[in-house]
Amino acid sequence: MQFAIQWLVDKFSFLSPISILLLISLMFIVGTVVLLLAMLYEGLGTYALRKIGGDIQVRIGPNRVGPVGLLQFLADGVKLFLKEDIVPTVVDKKLFILAPFITFAASCAAFVALSYSDRLVISNLNIGLFYLLAISSLVVIGVIMAGWASNSKWSLLGGMRAAAQIVSYEIPIGLSLLSVILITQSLNMGEIIRSQSGGWGILNWHIFHNPFVFISFFIYFTAALAEVNQTPFDLPETESELVAGYFTEYSGMRFGFFFMAEWGEIFIVSAIAVTLFLGGWQLPIINNLDIHIYLKNLLQLGVFLGKTFLLIYLMLWIRWTLPRLRVDQIMYMCWKVLLPFAFFNIIGTGLWLLIFKGKGIPELVIQLFS
Amino acid sequence: MAALESEEMFINMGPQHPSTHGVLRLMLRTDGEVVREAVPHIGYLHRSLEKIAENVTYSQFMPFTDRLDYLASMNCNHVYAMAVERLAGIEVPERAEYLRVIMAELNRISSHLIAFGSFGADMGAFTPFIYAIREREKINDLFEMVCGARLTYNYYRIGGVAQDLPEGFVGKTREFLDYFEPKVKEYNRLLSWNKIFLKRLTNIAVIKPEEAIAYGVTGPNLRGSGVKWDLRKNEPYSVYDRFEFEVPVGTGEKGTVGDCWDRYWVRIREMEESVRIIRQALDRLPDGEIRAKVPRVFKPPEGEVYLRAENPRGDLGFYLVSDGSTNPYRLKIRAPSFCTMSIFRKLSQGLMVADLVALIGSLDIILPEIDR
Numbered sequence: 001m002q003f004a005i006q007w008l009v010d011k012f013s014f015l016s017p018i019s020i021l022l023l024i025s026l027m028f029i030v031g032t033v034v035l036l037l038a039m040l041y042e043g044l045g046t047y048a049l050r051k052i053g054g055d056i057q058v059r060i061g062p063n064r065v066g067p068v069g070l071l072q073f074l075a076d077g078v079k080l081f082l083k084e085d086i087v088p089t090v091v092d093k094k095l096f097i098l099a100p101f102i103t104f105a106a107s108c109a110a111f112v113a114l115s116y117s118d119r120l121v122i123s124n125l126n127i128g129l130f131y132l133l134a135i136s137s138l139v140v141i142g143v144i145m146a147g148w149a150s151n152s153k154w155s156l157l158g159g160m161r162a163a164a165q166i167v168s169y170e171i172p173i174g175l176s177l178l179s180v181i182l183i184t185q186s187l188n189m190g191e192i193i194r195s196q197s198g199g200w201g202i203l204n205w206h207i208f209h210n211p212f213v214f215i216s217f218f219i220y221f222t223a224a225l226a227e228v229n230q231t232p233f234d235l236p237e238t239e240s241e242l243v244a245g246y247f248t249e250y251s252g253m254r255f256g257f258f259f260m261a262e263w264g265e266i267f268i269v270s271a272i273a274v275t276l277f278l279g280g281w282q283l284p285i286i287n288n289l290d291i292h293i294y295l296k297n298l299l300q301l302g303v304f305l306g307k308t309f310l311l312i313y314l315m316l317w318i319r320w321t322l323p324r325l326r327v328d329q330i331m332y333m334c335w336k337v338l339l340p341f342a343f344f345n346i347i348g349t350g351l352w353l354l355i356f357k358g359k360g361i362p363e364l365v366i367q368l369f370s
Numbered sequence: 371m372a373a374l375e376s377e378e379m380f381i382n383m384g385p386q387h388p389s390t391h392g393v394l395r396l397m398l399r400t401d402g403e404v405v406r407e408a409v410p411h412i413g414y415l416h417r418s419l420e421k422i423a424e425n426v427t428y429s430q431f432m433p434f435t436d437r438l439d440y441l442a443s444m445n446c447n448h449v450y451a452m453a454v455e456r457l458a459g460i461e462v463p464e465r466a467e468y469l470r471v472i473m474a475e476l477n478r479i480s481s482h483l484i485a486f487g488s489f490g491a492d493m494g495a496f497t498p499f500i501y502a503i504r505e506r507e508k509i510n511d512l513f514e515m516v517c518g519a520r521l522t523y524n525y526y527r528i529g530g531v532a533q534d535l536p537e538g539f540v541g542k543t544r545e546f547l548d549y550f551e552p553k554v555k556e557y558n559r560l561l562s563w564n565k566i567f568l569k570r571l572t573n574i575a576v577i578k579p580e581e582a583i584a585y586g587v588t589g590p591n592l593r594g595s596g597v598k599w600d601l602r603k604n605e606p607y608s609v610y611d612r613f614e615f616e617v618p619v620g621t622g623e624k625g626t627v628g629d630c631w632d633r634y635w636v637r638i639r640e641m642e643e644s645v646r647i648i649r650q651a652l653d654r655l656p657d658g659e660i661r662a663k664v665p666r667v668f669k670p671p672e673g674e675v676y677l678r679a680e681n682p683r684g685d686l687g688f689y690l691v692s693d694g695s696t697n698p699y700r701l702k703i704r705a706p707s708f709c710t711m712s713i714f715r716k717l718s719q720g721l722m723v724a725d726l727v728a729l730i731g732s733l734d735i736i737l738p739e740i741d742r
Contacts, residue, residue: 056497057496057497057500057501058500058501058504059500153379153381153382154381157403157723160402231494231495232494232566234494238494238724241389241723241724241727242723243387243388320496320497321495321497321560322494322495322564322566323490323493323494323495323561323564323566323567323570324493324494324495324566324570325566325569325570326569326570326722326724326725327403327722327724328722329569329570
């Protein structure tokens with residue numbers, strides 16, 4: 001994208017009408033491609049959810065539409081599109097219609113800032129991580145809106161729970177990421193990943209940098225589960241208590257948008273964990289390969305997606321295994337367990353960097369023996 | 371600063387709600403998520419079974435008892451058959467008694483499996499439910515072998531049972547028991563001792579022993595409160611006095627005696643005891659008749675009888691009045707779930723909405739029995 005803009009600026013004077021037109025159309029094309037890819041992932045994600053769920057629950061899962069049921073999500077999508085668009089009479093119409101789009105847009109917008117490989121970056125933001133955290137927090141606005149506008153008490157309870165839970169868990173998430181930022185000194189996703197390269201292979205990943213970051217990873221992962229409403233923190237949509245929580249009154253594609261937004265969120269939080277703690281698109285073997293740059297980027301993309309899907313699988317595994325906590329227990333967990341540990345980690349990482357001059361454990365060990 | 375104005379909220383929980391286990395409607399008065407009062411409204415499934423009984427013959431009413439507690443129709447059949455037999459003074463052949471016990475205990479396991487599974491689902495863990503269904507399918511297969519039906523069996527007859535065992539049933543049942551016993555341990559690892567599960571259930575909705583007795587709570591719910599009362603032991607009927615088995619009671623090992631977890635735990639252990647009973651019954655299964663001679667036009671002498679027996683959900687009682695004709699003069703059913711519901715309003719005060727779901731699940735009520 002930036003190369004293209006640069007090319008445009010060089011070729012034409014920047015403000016000429018044709019360049020602006022080209023720029024806008026380029027933005028549309030890129031936007032559409034990102035959106036389509038995001039939707040494709042979200043569709044396939046639901047397939048994975050059901051297949052993995054089936055595997056864990058000794059059932060088969062979808063296996064009728066397409067080869068091994070792969071096209072089930074298309075069938076479901078078509079079904080959702082064709083369903084009658086029901087807007088209950090007592091809802092606040094404007095908010096009710098707007099809510100799923102806000103949630104969906106926010107979750108899709110986050111896809112832009114990720115660094116999928118060395119060169120494959122849709123938008124190379126220097127405040128990438130900040131942007132991601134900010135934009136994925138927008139999701140909760142749609143959720144609260146849906147809960148409030150539905151004018152149903154179950155939705156209201158779900159929306160209130162979502163507001164309390166998601167906003168609270170933002171804090172441990174931000175704090176646990178901060179300890180990595182202390183090491184990298186950068187918010188750019190690509191920079192963060194590049195700072196994890198080096199001679200020690202996977203030991204260069206930030207998760208192994210020092211014990212505090214190691215703990216931070218688990219704090220982040222736990223809080224991320226709550227952030228994206230996964231079991232054991234799936235309180236805003238508990239089907240056994242609140243019927244369906246904030247989207248109780250939604251049906252058809254409006255419900256579909258909430259569903260896809262949830263999948264987008266799951267991908268984003270996993271991708272952030274991979275980027276910050278697990279070396280992003282790097283794998284020592286691929287780093288050292290001497291192959292064409294495009295091929296290398298493709299491999300890196302594969303590594304990035306592979307790591308992310310491993311984390312997603314972990315989330316699903318947890319989802320199909322654990323019962324859920326109660327509202328007050330979730331709040332206790334956030335404010336009295338995760339938060340103090342997150343603060344402790346920041347201070348610990350800071351001291352570590354001060355004492356050992358920014359070196360991680362692997363480097364120190366090598367130094368000790370040489 | 372002036373206090374923010376807040377008011378209580380009325381919520382309609384049910385009749386269509388995922389975790390009211392049927393068509394139970396609860397009127398909740400809540401303060402945010404805290405339940406101030408929960409008033410159960412029942413009757414959505416009322417089919418006037420008791421009145422129907424007055425218009426059909428004694429043996430024609432047997433299929434209706436299937437619909438009382440459809441998760442344990444064998445047990446309901448059993449109680450009704452015994453009530454009529456006592457009214458008419460019929461002796462049941464020994465083999466039939468053994469068959470009845472085997473079926474009743476198998477059905478007890480399958481009923482407790484549903485209680486376990488749906489309780490897990492209520493608590494947010496959906497996988498135990500699927501596991502429970504997997505085992506229940508095998509029991510259903512056994513029942514299908516023996517009587518052709520998978521839900522409403524109508525297997526018991528006045529004076530015995532409908533058919534003798536088909537070939538291979540005993541072997542298959544043993545196979546199932548061998549398969550099932552380790553599964554209970556798997557359930558415990560998956561759900562019973564899960565930290566989150568314990569946190570959700572211990573010390574929630576405690577029923578004190580004297581309260582349980584005062585409200586007429588029976589079955590696993592009563593035993594969960596630590597009261598050792600099992601009609602199979604205390605008032606042995608059929609051939610239950612010939613088997614060795616324990617009566618598990620709540621001990622409050624994870625929290626308070628009589629909390630939600632204790633009630634759940636009693637059910638898990640009862641499944642193991644039922645396995646023991648079935649094994650003994652299969653070992654000693656005698657040969658002989660499976661049904662006593664009962665006249666085709668069956669007219670019990672004038673009189674009345676009240677008979678109760680231990681069902682998976684508590685003491686099911688039948689009060690039968692005969693005027694000497696072919697139809698019962700009056701039939702009254704004492705449904706355990708109905709009596710259990712009476713304590714619900716008291717228990718629900720001060721719980722959170724999520725605890726309410728735990729309470730309903732741990733009481734293991736079933737609506738067709740409440741409404742009859």
